Amino acid sequence: MRIGILQAGHVPPELAASHDDYGIMIQRMIARGGREFSFTIFPVVDDRFPSAIDECDGYVISGSRFGAYEDHPWIRRLEQFIRDCFTVSLPMVGICFGHQIMAKALGGRVEKAAAGWGVGTHEHRLLSAPGWHDRPSIEINVMHQDQVVELPPDSRVIASSSFCPVAALEFADNGLSFQGHPEFDNGYERALIEARRGGVVPEAVADTALAKLPGGDLARDADTLSRWIADFLHAAH
Template sequence: MHIGILQTGHAPDAMRPDTGDYADLFQRLLGGHDFDFTTWDVVDMQFPDGVHAAQGWLITGSKHGAYEDHPFIAPLETFIRDAYAAAVPMVGICFGHQIVAQALGGRVEKFAGGWAVGRQTYDWQGETVALNAWHQDQVVEAPEGAQVIASNAHCANAALVYGDRILTVQAHPEFDSAFTRRLGDTRGEGVVPPDLLTQARMTEHDPIDNALIADRMAQFLQAGARA
């Protein structure tokens, strides 16, 4: 199955030689699911010709806010609405989660409760799931028709599903603990409260459920392509 990755930001320059860019993280995360990938750097205004240029889509995270005035935001929202209308399956992660909600009528803002950084646990339809997070923005109002499938006390709309067409997750199943720690070192100092960075480092060796959510992402994309 051909998956188009819509890259909405870039990993820090200092990390990229070792970790690759955000699209590389997703290719590693979803390895073994019989996918092949093409990446479009939409943050740099490189867009696919249309929603049928791939059989499914994945929107990455970004340092940008969905509500900010960047040239790529409006065309990306149009692309999301077109993919939804055409029933081409899509997965959105962090910024991807937020921009999908915004494009379909929800509301995203800088959350008054502050940052979520490092390992977080979520109630995922009655199951406890642990993932690394890195966000201050969040979906504060889900679009009409979206179903909340994961939440915690800090993030009410931690994962949303839009029928069999779109699955989005606020946390980062593509981030392992080493990546999250380095992100804290490169982008966190002076931005994220020091106590949150310390807490994240204290729990960085606790288990996370990246593989579980990768399987669910893959199954969602594959099922949507067959529908």
């Protein structure tokens, strides 16, 4: 199965020497899910898209420093690409910005949340997730200020928290999206928080998140989400 990774952003320049770019992070994350895929990375943030939607059998949209509501030609083109994929039921997964742009493209609404920045490791309650009944919640790294605040038609919330009510969505039979970052290992999450501390992320918010980051390489449920995403793409094809 051919998976296209629609890379909507790049690792900040100051972190690029020691961390892979987002497309590689997502490829590695999905590979941990135990399914056989081939991958092609499309840097859509640089306006490099698949030549046609059937160039791949499914797509994953990465995070981005841009907002889904921003008016950039590549974002408008990505929204249309999403709608075209859904018209023919191609499986699609969104992560952070990908979660938000899928919701917006299909009729939802995204805005900066009054709650402010969510960074570090957050826990999201599982509300309705077929086949995912082995746990009541997922714990995952997050890095966002924007949130989905209005659902698109034919979608349902499958994970939530008091900070982020729409933490994951299921779209009909061929879409799945998460606000969190299963592709961010703890080392990159820490480095990104430190880089943004006192800038876009308030110092107090950053310091609280840094103090609570767990040991080990990955957030507690990063591998669980990798399996869910891989299984979803495999089953939806």
